[in-house]
Amino acid sequence: MLLLHFTADPDSELTREARGASREFPFLRRIETTFQKERLLNQASAHQARQRLTNLMARGQVPASAISGAGPDHWADDPEALLIEAYRCYRHSKRNHRSIREIERIFQRYILPVFGDVRVATIDRTAVTRLLDMIANNELRPAPVMARAVASQLSAFFSWTIARSPFLGENPCRLAARPPKPRPRTRILCDRELHVLWQILGQESMPWNAAIKLILLTGQRRGEVFDADWSEFDFNRRLWTIPARHSKNGREHRVPLSDLAIRLLGEIPRGVGPKLFPARGHPTRGASGFSKAMKRITAAVGAATDNTSNFTLQDLRRTVATGLQRLGVRLEVTECVLNHASGSRDGIVGIYQLYQFEDEKRVALEQWASELARIVDPSANDGCSQSGENQCR
Secondary structure (H helix, E strand, O other): OOOOOOOOOOOOHHHHHHHHHHHHOHHHHHHHHOHHHHHHHHHHHHHHHHHHHHHHHHOOOOOHHHHHOOOOOHHHHOOOOEHHHHHHHHHHHOOOOOOHHHHHHHHHHHHHHHHOOOEHHHOOHHHHHHHHHHHHOOOOOOOHHHHHHHHHHHHHHHHHHHOOOOOOOOOOOOOOOOOOOOOOOOOOOOHHHHHHHHHHHOOOOOOHHHHHHHHHHHOOOHHHHHOOEHHHEEOOOOEEEEOOOOOOOOOOEEEEOOHHHHHHHHOOOOOOOOEOOEEOOEEEEEOOOHHHHHHHHHHHHHHHHOOOOOOOHHHHHHHHHHHHHHOOOOHHHHHHHHOOOOHHHOOHHHHHOOOOOHHHHHHHHHHHHHHHHHHHOOOOEOOEOOOOOOOOO
8 A cells, every 4th residue: 555645844846736736636635635644744754865865975875965956866876765856856857858848747737746755666557557547537527638648757757767776677657557549539620610719719818819820820739839939930031930949849840921920920919028928927938728718719619609529729730731631732731831740751751851842831821821811701601601611510
């Protein structure tokens, strides 16, 4: 039986993260309710952890900086090391990784509240499976896709720790049960839904109105749009250059900007920070909170179109790709617009065929912008056309 408890300090970063997670995710509330009862036990555990590090340092096995967490992998030589100790070093090693924010989010929200004060060596496949089951089968908010994401992040963490510690064996995530892989989504928005969505976005505040419109105009990924810097946009060349650190596949990507996209960008107020869509109170960070905004927006679109099938920001990207194909754009050009590294650009083609279809992408996105403008025109008949319409089912 694995005993789970929090860190000794009730005002510590780990405790605050755990409390916030328990409010949002009911399956963690049982941990918070034991917080007061476990405080004395936690104080003893924290003292023992500090004493172990002190003893190792006295024997010359750990540098003094390890006590503050600023040193190298000091936890690796300690068989009693807690997961939070290893995580601090793991996070530091990933500080320049393009997915560092996602790594931090998943650990802080799902992993640290449960495993933060647990010895790394005691976490087995059963404990991991129970965590994944709690996330996937939660009564109020089942999240099987997130459970798989947690499993992936936790597995990467254990692979990293096992390579550095002589006291760790196999990766407990490899044999842990996880939810099945979800079926690929096929949801796209029909012309009427696009028409209604555009009108609803006109009533939304920043950043949702302009950011979602930019996704519809360019077909780029959610993270690439919401994390964009003003410096990425060259208005003279009418070009958006997404740096490798922001793109999902780690490749620099150039997106031609249509007339409609240029006008949209010109309407976005420029703040003091570098971000196109800065987070509230944090001008150096991109905006977040997509889930709540999309829940509100999809509900409004559904009510206006009598379609109860929700859509995601990824579905908008799929809608753009489908629209380009409907306009007769070549498949390889569509994939270049989307910055796909697979499909027609996979394998040996991706190694030897390096042409980026810059001119073709510009023509394609101008065509799509014209088509989208026709669809969303308020004077049109609910976004419908006489020919070539993407009918609602």
